[in-house]
Amino acid sequence: MNHTFNNILFLLAAGILMAGCIDANYEEPVAGRTEDQLLSNVIAAQSELSIFNELLDSEGLLPLLVSRQTQDQRAVFAPTDAAIEAFMSENGFESADNIEGLENVLAYHIAEANIKQSDLNRTNYNFIQTNADQNIFVNRSGGEVRFNNQTVNILRSESGNGTVHLIDEVLLPRSNAMTAYLDENPELSVFKQVVELLGLNSQLSTNFRTLFIPNNQAFADLLTAIGAGSLDELVEIVGEEALEEIVRYHIVNDLVYSGNVSNNQTLTPQFAGEVMPRISIDSENVMLTYGEDHGSSTQVTVNDDIFQTGFVHIIDKVMLPVREID
Known part of the structure:
Protein backbone atom coordinates (compact mmCIF):
# COMPACT_ATOMS: atom_id res chain seq x y z
CA MET A 1 0.00 0.00 0.00
CA ASN A 2 1.17 3.48 -0.72
CA HIS A 3 2.87 4.91 2.42
CA THR A 4 1.73 8.46 1.63
CA PHE A 5 -1.89 7.28 1.49
CA ASN A 6 -1.46 5.49 4.89
CA ASN A 7 -0.11 8.68 6.46
CA ILE A 8 -3.10 10.70 5.21
CA LEU A 9 -5.53 8.11 6.66
CA PHE A 10 -3.69 8.25 10.00
CA LEU A 11 -3.87 12.04 10.20
CA LEU A 12 -7.57 12.08 9.33
CA ALA A 13 -8.34 9.50 12.03
CA ALA A 14 -6.33 11.43 14.62
CA GLY A 15 -8.16 14.65 13.73
CA ILE A 16 -11.56 12.96 14.17
CA LEU A 17 -10.54 11.60 17.59
CA MET A 18 -9.30 15.03 18.75
CA ALA A 19 -12.46 16.77 17.56
CA GLY A 20 -14.50 14.36 19.64
CA CYS A 21 -12.56 15.43 22.74
CA ILE A 22 -13.13 19.24 22.34
CA ASP A 23 -15.12 20.79 25.24
CA ALA A 24 -17.59 23.20 23.65
CA ASN A 25 -17.90 25.03 27.03
CA TYR A 26 -14.18 25.55 27.51
CA GLU A 27 -13.15 29.13 28.35
CA GLU A 28 -9.62 30.43 28.61
CA PRO A 29 -9.20 31.52 32.27
CA VAL A 30 -8.88 35.28 32.71
CA ALA A 31 -5.56 36.20 34.30
CA GLY A 32 -6.10 37.68 37.76
CA ARG A 33 -9.84 37.06 37.66
CA THR A 34 -11.65 37.54 40.94
CA GLU A 35 -14.84 35.86 42.09
CA ASP A 36 -15.70 38.82 44.33
CA GLN A 37 -18.98 40.65 43.78
CA LEU A 38 -19.13 43.36 41.16
CA LEU A 39 -19.18 46.83 42.65
CA SER A 40 -22.58 47.51 41.09
CA ASN A 41 -24.01 44.60 43.11
CA VAL A 42 -22.28 45.77 46.27
CA ILE A 43 -23.84 49.22 45.90
CA ALA A 44 -27.29 47.81 45.07
CA ALA A 45 -27.18 45.70 48.24
CA GLN A 46 -26.73 48.77 50.50
CA SER A 47 -30.10 50.20 51.52
CA GLU A 48 -28.48 53.56 52.35
CA LEU A 49 -27.22 53.96 48.76
CA SER A 50 -30.52 53.64 46.90
CA ILE A 51 -30.47 57.24 45.58
CA PHE A 52 -26.84 57.02 44.52
CA ASN A 53 -27.56 53.73 42.76
CA GLU A 54 -30.55 55.19 40.92
CA LEU A 55 -28.52 58.21 39.80
CA LEU A 56 -25.66 56.05 38.54
CA ASP A 57 -28.17 54.08 36.50
CA SER A 58 -29.97 57.15 35.12
CA GLU A 59 -26.68 58.78 34.06
CA GLY A 60 -25.37 55.60 32.44
CA LEU A 61 -22.43 55.12 34.80
CA LEU A 62 -23.18 51.59 36.03
CA PRO A 63 -21.07 50.06 33.22
CA LEU A 64 -18.03 51.53 34.97
CA LEU A 65 -18.79 49.24 37.90
CA VAL A 66 -19.66 46.00 36.07
CA SER A 67 -16.95 45.84 33.45
CA ARG A 68 -14.07 44.80 35.65
CA GLN A 69 -13.95 41.27 37.02
CA THR A 70 -10.19 41.13 37.20
CA GLN A 71 -7.95 42.64 39.83
CA ASP A 72 -7.80 45.87 37.83
CA GLN A 73 -10.32 47.32 40.26
CA ARG A 74 -11.90 50.59 41.33
CA ALA A 75 -13.10 52.26 44.49
CA VAL A 76 -16.34 54.20 44.92
CA PHE A 77 -16.91 56.94 47.48
CA ALA A 78 -20.69 56.66 47.66
CA PRO A 79 -22.75 59.37 49.40
CA THR A 80 -25.57 57.93 51.47
CA ASP A 81 -29.21 58.82 50.85
CA ALA A 82 -29.05 61.16 53.85
CA ALA A 83 -25.96 62.90 52.43
CA ILE A 84 -27.59 63.44 49.02
CA GLU A 85 -30.86 64.64 50.54
CA ALA A 86 -29.01 67.11 52.79
CA PHE A 87 -26.94 68.37 49.83
CA MET A 88 -30.06 68.94 47.73
CA SER A 89 -31.87 70.68 50.58
CA GLU A 90 -28.91 72.97 51.33
CA ASN A 91 -28.69 73.99 47.68
CA GLY A 92 -32.44 74.32 47.07
CA PHE A 93 -32.58 71.54 44.48
CA GLU A 94 -36.04 70.03 44.00
CA SER A 95 -34.63 67.06 42.11
CA ALA A 96 -31.28 65.66 41.03
CA ASP A 97 -31.94 67.06 37.56
CA ASN A 98 -31.22 70.51 39.02
CA ILE A 99 -27.63 69.52 39.85
CA GLU A 100 -25.43 71.08 37.19
CA GLY A 101 -23.19 68.52 35.50
CA LEU A 102 -24.78 65.61 37.39
CA GLU A 103 -22.94 62.94 35.40
CA ASN A 104 -19.60 64.58 36.12
CA VAL A 105 -20.47 64.97 39.81
CA LEU A 106 -21.25 61.25 40.04
CA ALA A 107 -18.11 60.29 38.10
CA TYR A 108 -16.13 62.35 40.65
CA HIS A 109 -17.11 59.73 43.25
CA ILE A 110 -15.63 56.85 41.23
CA ALA A 111 -11.90 56.37 41.65
CA GLU A 112 -9.58 54.93 39.03
CA ALA A 113 -7.90 52.64 41.54
CA ASN A 114 -9.00 50.38 44.38
CA ILE A 115 -8.33 52.71 47.29
CA LYS A 116 -8.70 51.22 50.73
CA GLN A 117 -8.95 52.89 54.11
CA SER A 118 -5.34 51.92 54.84
CA ASP A 119 -4.24 53.85 51.74
CA LEU A 120 -5.99 57.01 52.89
CA ASN A 121 -4.35 56.77 56.30
CA ARG A 122 -0.86 56.94 54.79
CA THR A 123 0.55 60.42 55.28
CA ASN A 124 2.13 60.38 51.81
CA TYR A 125 -1.19 59.60 50.08
CA ASN A 126 -2.09 62.90 48.44
CA PHE A 127 -4.75 62.47 45.76
CA ILE A 128 -7.45 60.24 44.32
CA GLN A 129 -7.73 60.02 40.54
CA THR A 130 -11.37 59.98 39.46
CA ASN A 131 -13.43 59.31 36.36
CA ALA A 132 -14.30 63.00 36.20
CA ASP A 133 -10.76 63.78 34.98
CA GLN A 134 -10.12 65.73 38.15
CA ASN A 135 -8.34 64.55 41.27
CA ILE A 136 -9.65 64.62 44.81
CA PHE A 137 -6.97 66.12 47.02
CA VAL A 138 -6.38 64.17 50.21
CA ASN A 139 -5.20 66.52 52.92
CA ARG A 140 -4.96 66.33 56.67
CA SER A 141 -5.76 68.59 59.57
CA GLY A 142 -5.23 67.64 63.20
CA GLY A 143 -4.75 64.01 62.24
CA GLU A 144 -8.06 63.99 60.36
CA VAL A 145 -8.17 62.91 56.73
CA ARG A 146 -10.02 65.43 54.57
CA PHE A 147 -11.08 65.47 50.93
CA ASN A 148 -10.43 68.82 49.24
CA ASN A 149 -10.17 70.41 52.67
CA GLN A 150 -13.72 69.15 53.34
CA THR A 151 -14.52 66.99 56.35
CA VAL A 152 -15.88 63.72 54.96
CA ASN A 153 -16.55 60.77 57.22
CA ILE A 154 -16.28 57.25 55.86
CA LEU A 155 -19.12 55.52 57.67
CA ARG A 156 -18.03 52.05 56.61
CA SER A 157 -16.41 50.25 53.70
CA GLU A 158 -17.77 47.28 51.76
CA SER A 159 -15.60 44.98 49.65
CA GLY A 160 -16.27 43.42 46.26
CA ASN A 161 -14.09 43.45 43.20
CA GLY A 162 -13.00 46.80 44.57
CA THR A 163 -14.13 48.89 47.54
CA VAL A 164 -17.28 50.90 48.24
CA HIS A 165 -16.84 53.58 50.90
CA LEU A 166 -20.11 54.94 52.30
CA ILE A 167 -19.55 58.66 52.98
CA ASP A 168 -21.65 61.36 54.65
CA GLU A 169 -21.00 64.20 52.17
CA VAL A 170 -21.41 64.82 48.45
CA LEU A 171 -18.10 65.60 46.73
CA LEU A 172 -18.06 68.29 44.05
CA PRO A 173 -15.51 68.74 41.27
CA ARG A 174 -13.86 72.11 41.76
CA SER A 175 -14.95 74.65 39.19
CA ASN A 176 -12.64 77.49 40.22
CA ALA A 177 -9.41 77.67 38.19
Whole structure:
Protein backbone atom coordinates (compact mmCIF):
# COMPACT_ATOMS: atom_id res chain seq x y z
CA MET A 1 0.00 0.00 0.00
CA ASN A 2 1.17 3.48 -0.72
CA HIS A 3 2.87 4.91 2.42
CA THR A 4 1.73 8.46 1.63
CA PHE A 5 -1.89 7.28 1.49
CA ASN A 6 -1.46 5.49 4.89
CA ASN A 7 -0.11 8.68 6.46
CA ILE A 8 -3.10 10.70 5.21
CA LEU A 9 -5.53 8.11 6.66
CA PHE A 10 -3.69 8.25 10.00
CA LEU A 11 -3.87 12.04 10.20
CA LEU A 12 -7.57 12.08 9.33
CA ALA A 13 -8.34 9.50 12.03
CA ALA A 14 -6.33 11.43 14.62
CA GLY A 15 -8.16 14.65 13.73
CA ILE A 16 -11.56 12.96 14.17
CA LEU A 17 -10.54 11.60 17.59
CA MET A 18 -9.30 15.03 18.75
CA ALA A 19 -12.46 16.77 17.56
CA GLY A 20 -14.50 14.36 19.64
CA CYS A 21 -12.56 15.43 22.74
CA ILE A 22 -13.13 19.24 22.34
CA ASP A 23 -15.12 20.79 25.24
CA ALA A 24 -17.59 23.20 23.65
CA ASN A 25 -17.90 25.03 27.03
CA TYR A 26 -14.18 25.55 27.51
CA GLU A 27 -13.15 29.13 28.35
CA GLU A 28 -9.62 30.43 28.61
CA PRO A 29 -9.20 31.52 32.27
CA VAL A 30 -8.88 35.28 32.71
CA ALA A 31 -5.56 36.20 34.30
CA GLY A 32 -6.10 37.68 37.76
CA ARG A 33 -9.84 37.06 37.66
CA THR A 34 -11.65 37.54 40.94
CA GLU A 35 -14.84 35.86 42.09
CA ASP A 36 -15.70 38.82 44.33
CA GLN A 37 -18.98 40.65 43.78
CA LEU A 38 -19.13 43.36 41.16
CA LEU A 39 -19.18 46.83 42.65
CA SER A 40 -22.58 47.51 41.09
CA ASN A 41 -24.01 44.60 43.11
CA VAL A 42 -22.28 45.77 46.27
CA ILE A 43 -23.84 49.22 45.90
CA ALA A 44 -27.29 47.81 45.07
CA ALA A 45 -27.18 45.70 48.24
CA GLN A 46 -26.73 48.77 50.50
CA SER A 47 -30.10 50.20 51.52
CA GLU A 48 -28.48 53.56 52.35
CA LEU A 49 -27.22 53.96 48.76
CA SER A 50 -30.52 53.64 46.90
CA ILE A 51 -30.47 57.24 45.58
CA PHE A 52 -26.84 57.02 44.52
CA ASN A 53 -27.56 53.73 42.76
CA GLU A 54 -30.55 55.19 40.92
CA LEU A 55 -28.52 58.21 39.80
CA LEU A 56 -25.66 56.05 38.54
CA ASP A 57 -28.17 54.08 36.50
CA SER A 58 -29.97 57.15 35.12
CA GLU A 59 -26.68 58.78 34.06
CA GLY A 60 -25.37 55.60 32.44
CA LEU A 61 -22.43 55.12 34.80
CA LEU A 62 -23.18 51.59 36.03
CA PRO A 63 -21.07 50.06 33.22
CA LEU A 64 -18.03 51.53 34.97
CA LEU A 65 -18.79 49.24 37.90
CA VAL A 66 -19.66 46.00 36.07
CA SER A 67 -16.95 45.84 33.45
CA ARG A 68 -14.07 44.80 35.65
CA GLN A 69 -13.95 41.27 37.02
CA THR A 70 -10.19 41.13 37.20
CA GLN A 71 -7.95 42.64 39.83
CA ASP A 72 -7.80 45.87 37.83
CA GLN A 73 -10.32 47.32 40.26
CA ARG A 74 -11.90 50.59 41.33
CA ALA A 75 -13.10 52.26 44.49
CA VAL A 76 -16.34 54.20 44.92
CA PHE A 77 -16.91 56.94 47.48
CA ALA A 78 -20.69 56.66 47.66
CA PRO A 79 -22.75 59.37 49.40
CA THR A 80 -25.57 57.93 51.47
CA ASP A 81 -29.21 58.82 50.85
CA ALA A 82 -29.05 61.16 53.85
CA ALA A 83 -25.96 62.90 52.43
CA ILE A 84 -27.59 63.44 49.02
CA GLU A 85 -30.86 64.64 50.54
CA ALA A 86 -29.01 67.11 52.79
CA PHE A 87 -26.94 68.37 49.83
CA MET A 88 -30.06 68.94 47.73
CA SER A 89 -31.87 70.68 50.58
CA GLU A 90 -28.91 72.97 51.33
CA ASN A 91 -28.69 73.99 47.68
CA GLY A 92 -32.44 74.32 47.07
CA PHE A 93 -32.58 71.54 44.48
CA GLU A 94 -36.04 70.03 44.00
CA SER A 95 -34.63 67.06 42.11
CA ALA A 96 -31.28 65.66 41.03
CA ASP A 97 -31.94 67.06 37.56
CA ASN A 98 -31.22 70.51 39.02
CA ILE A 99 -27.63 69.52 39.85
CA GLU A 100 -25.43 71.08 37.19
CA GLY A 101 -23.19 68.52 35.50
CA LEU A 102 -24.78 65.61 37.39
CA GLU A 103 -22.94 62.94 35.40
CA ASN A 104 -19.60 64.58 36.12
CA VAL A 105 -20.47 64.97 39.81
CA LEU A 106 -21.25 61.25 40.04
CA ALA A 107 -18.11 60.29 38.10
CA TYR A 108 -16.13 62.35 40.65
CA HIS A 109 -17.11 59.73 43.25
CA ILE A 110 -15.63 56.85 41.23
CA ALA A 111 -11.90 56.37 41.65
CA GLU A 112 -9.58 54.93 39.03
CA ALA A 113 -7.90 52.64 41.54
CA ASN A 114 -9.00 50.38 44.38
CA ILE A 115 -8.33 52.71 47.29
CA LYS A 116 -8.70 51.22 50.73
CA GLN A 117 -8.95 52.89 54.11
CA SER A 118 -5.34 51.92 54.84
CA ASP A 119 -4.24 53.85 51.74
CA LEU A 120 -5.99 57.01 52.89
CA ASN A 121 -4.35 56.77 56.30
CA ARG A 122 -0.86 56.94 54.79
CA THR A 123 0.55 60.42 55.28
CA ASN A 124 2.13 60.38 51.81
CA TYR A 125 -1.19 59.60 50.08
CA ASN A 126 -2.09 62.90 48.44
CA PHE A 127 -4.75 62.47 45.76
CA ILE A 128 -7.45 60.24 44.32
CA GLN A 129 -7.73 60.02 40.54
CA THR A 130 -11.37 59.98 39.46
CA ASN A 131 -13.43 59.31 36.36
CA ALA A 132 -14.30 63.00 36.20
CA ASP A 133 -10.76 63.78 34.98
CA GLN A 134 -10.12 65.73 38.15
CA ASN A 135 -8.34 64.55 41.27
CA ILE A 136 -9.65 64.62 44.81
CA PHE A 137 -6.97 66.12 47.02
CA VAL A 138 -6.38 64.17 50.21
CA ASN A 139 -5.20 66.52 52.92
CA ARG A 140 -4.96 66.33 56.67
CA SER A 141 -5.76 68.59 59.57
CA GLY A 142 -5.23 67.64 63.20
CA GLY A 143 -4.75 64.01 62.24
CA GLU A 144 -8.06 63.99 60.36
CA VAL A 145 -8.17 62.91 56.73
CA ARG A 146 -10.02 65.43 54.57
CA PHE A 147 -11.08 65.47 50.93
CA ASN A 148 -10.43 68.82 49.24
CA ASN A 149 -10.17 70.41 52.67
CA GLN A 150 -13.72 69.15 53.34
CA THR A 151 -14.52 66.99 56.35
CA VAL A 152 -15.88 63.72 54.96
CA ASN A 153 -16.55 60.77 57.22
CA ILE A 154 -16.28 57.25 55.86
CA LEU A 155 -19.12 55.52 57.67
CA ARG A 156 -18.03 52.05 56.61
CA SER A 157 -16.41 50.25 53.70
CA GLU A 158 -17.77 47.28 51.76
CA SER A 159 -15.60 44.98 49.65
CA GLY A 160 -16.27 43.42 46.26
CA ASN A 161 -14.09 43.45 43.20
CA GLY A 162 -13.00 46.80 44.57
CA THR A 163 -14.13 48.89 47.54
CA VAL A 164 -17.28 50.90 48.24
CA HIS A 165 -16.84 53.58 50.90
CA LEU A 166 -20.11 54.94 52.30
CA ILE A 167 -19.55 58.66 52.98
CA ASP A 168 -21.65 61.36 54.65
CA GLU A 169 -21.00 64.20 52.17
CA VAL A 170 -21.41 64.82 48.45
CA LEU A 171 -18.10 65.60 46.73
CA LEU A 172 -18.06 68.29 44.05
CA PRO A 173 -15.51 68.74 41.27
CA ARG A 174 -13.86 72.11 41.76
CA SER A 175 -14.95 74.65 39.19
CA ASN A 176 -12.64 77.49 40.22
CA ALA A 177 -9.41 77.67 38.19
CA MET A 178 -6.34 79.69 39.11
CA THR A 179 -6.31 81.40 35.70
CA ALA A 180 -9.90 82.56 36.16
CA TYR A 181 -9.06 83.76 39.68
CA LEU A 182 -6.23 85.92 38.33
CA ASP A 183 -8.48 87.26 35.58
CA GLU A 184 -11.10 88.26 38.15
CA ASN A 185 -8.64 89.96 40.52
CA PRO A 186 -7.17 93.15 39.02
CA GLU A 187 -4.86 93.56 42.03
CA LEU A 188 -2.95 90.49 40.77
CA SER A 189 -2.62 91.61 37.14
CA VAL A 190 1.13 92.24 37.27
CA PHE A 191 1.86 88.73 38.50
CA LYS A 192 -0.27 87.42 35.64
CA GLN A 193 1.74 89.52 33.17
CA VAL A 194 5.01 88.16 34.56
CA VAL A 195 3.77 84.57 34.36
CA GLU A 196 2.73 85.08 30.74
CA LEU A 197 5.99 86.83 29.89
CA LEU A 198 8.01 83.89 31.21
CA GLY A 199 5.76 81.23 29.68
CA LEU A 200 4.87 79.75 33.07
CA ASN A 201 1.10 79.54 32.48
CA SER A 202 1.16 75.75 32.89
CA GLN A 203 1.97 76.23 36.58
CA LEU A 204 -1.59 77.50 37.04
CA SER A 205 -3.15 74.29 35.76
CA THR A 206 -0.84 71.64 37.24
CA ASN A 207 -1.95 69.65 40.28
CA PHE A 208 -0.45 70.18 43.73
CA ARG A 209 0.49 73.81 43.53
CA THR A 210 0.28 76.49 46.18
CA LEU A 211 0.96 80.00 44.92
CA PHE A 212 1.91 82.91 47.16
CA ILE A 213 1.07 85.74 44.75
CA PRO A 214 2.44 89.26 45.35
CA ASN A 215 -0.18 91.91 44.72
CA ASN A 216 0.35 94.81 42.33
CA GLN A 217 1.52 97.13 45.11
CA ALA A 218 4.20 94.61 46.00
CA PHE A 219 5.52 94.73 42.44
CA ALA A 220 5.32 98.56 42.45
CA ASP A 221 7.43 98.60 45.62
CA LEU A 222 9.95 96.26 43.98
CA LEU A 223 10.23 98.48 40.87
CA THR A 224 10.84 101.51 43.07
CA ALA A 225 13.44 99.67 45.15
CA ILE A 226 15.52 98.66 42.13
CA GLY A 227 14.93 101.84 40.13
CA ALA A 228 12.82 100.32 37.35
CA GLY A 229 10.01 102.32 35.79
CA SER A 230 8.18 99.42 34.21
CA LEU A 231 8.00 95.66 33.96
CA ASP A 232 10.13 95.77 30.83
CA GLU A 233 12.83 97.68 32.70
CA LEU A 234 12.62 95.14 35.49
CA VAL A 235 13.36 92.39 32.99
CA GLU A 236 16.29 94.40 31.58
CA ILE A 237 17.77 94.96 35.03
CA VAL A 238 17.42 91.47 36.55
CA GLY A 239 17.20 89.32 33.40
CA GLU A 240 14.57 86.71 32.52
CA GLU A 241 16.43 83.86 34.25
CA ALA A 242 16.58 85.67 37.59
CA LEU A 243 12.97 86.84 37.22
CA GLU A 244 11.86 83.25 36.65
CA GLU A 245 13.73 82.21 39.78
CA ILE A 246 11.85 84.91 41.69
CA VAL A 247 8.49 83.67 40.38
CA ARG A 248 9.33 80.03 41.16
CA TYR A 249 10.29 81.13 44.68
CA HIS A 250 6.56 81.88 45.11
CA ILE A 251 5.37 78.47 43.84
CA VAL A 252 5.30 75.47 46.19
CA ASN A 253 4.71 71.96 44.82
CA ASP A 254 2.46 71.04 47.74
CA LEU A 255 -0.89 71.93 49.28
CA VAL A 256 -0.43 74.67 51.86
CA TYR A 257 -3.51 75.92 53.67
CA SER A 258 -4.29 77.11 57.18
CA GLY A 259 -5.37 73.70 58.45
CA ASN A 260 -2.06 71.99 57.78
CA VAL A 261 0.57 74.57 58.61
CA SER A 262 2.50 75.17 61.79
CA ASN A 263 4.69 77.92 63.18
CA ASN A 264 8.26 77.87 61.84
CA GLN A 265 7.30 75.41 59.08
CA THR A 266 9.72 75.62 56.16
CA LEU A 267 8.33 75.66 52.63
CA THR A 268 10.14 74.19 49.64
CA PRO A 269 9.48 76.35 46.58
CA GLN A 270 10.36 75.37 43.02
CA PHE A 271 13.40 77.60 43.25
CA ALA A 272 14.69 77.39 46.80
CA GLY A 273 17.91 79.38 46.62
CA GLU A 274 19.95 79.29 49.81
CA VAL A 275 17.15 80.32 52.19
CA MET A 276 13.71 78.76 51.91
CA PRO A 277 10.64 80.71 53.10
CA ARG A 278 9.37 79.92 56.55
CA ILE A 279 5.87 80.32 57.99
CA SER A 280 5.51 82.49 61.06
CA ILE A 281 2.20 82.53 62.90
CA ASP A 282 1.69 85.39 65.33
CA SER A 283 -1.75 85.54 66.94
CA GLU A 284 -4.11 85.83 63.95
CA ASN A 285 -1.41 86.92 61.49
CA VAL A 286 0.32 84.57 59.09
CA MET A 287 3.68 85.73 57.77
CA LEU A 288 6.39 84.35 55.52
CA THR A 289 9.97 85.10 56.48
CA TYR A 290 12.73 84.90 53.90
CA GLY A 291 16.06 86.45 52.88
CA GLU A 292 19.37 86.47 54.75
CA ASP A 293 18.80 85.01 58.23
CA HIS A 294 15.06 85.25 57.51
CA GLY A 295 15.36 88.97 58.09
CA SER A 296 12.56 89.91 55.66
CA SER A 297 8.87 89.12 55.98
CA THR A 298 5.60 89.45 54.11
CA GLN A 299 2.05 89.18 55.38
CA VAL A 300 -0.12 86.41 53.94
CA THR A 301 -3.79 86.93 53.13
CA VAL A 302 -4.88 83.35 53.61
CA ASN A 303 -7.36 81.91 51.11
CA ASP A 304 -8.55 78.41 51.98
CA ASP A 305 -10.71 78.07 48.87
CA ILE A 306 -9.30 75.11 47.02
CA PHE A 307 -8.82 75.54 43.29
CA GLN A 308 -8.78 72.81 40.68
CA THR A 309 -5.04 72.47 41.16
CA GLY A 310 -4.34 73.71 44.69
CA PHE A 311 -4.34 76.90 46.77
CA VAL A 312 -3.65 80.58 46.13
CA HIS A 313 -2.66 83.02 48.87
CA ILE A 314 -1.87 86.73 48.42
CA ILE A 315 1.20 88.41 49.91
CA ASP A 316 2.19 92.07 50.15
CA LYS A 317 5.85 91.81 49.07
CA VAL A 318 7.78 90.19 46.28
CA MET A 319 10.09 87.72 47.98
CA LEU A 320 13.62 87.80 46.60
CA PRO A 321 15.46 84.51 46.97
CA VAL A 322 19.03 84.41 48.22
CA ARG A 323 20.95 83.10 45.22
CA GLU A 324 24.05 80.98 45.39
CA ILE A 325 27.21 82.89 44.60
CA ASP A 326 29.07 81.36 41.65
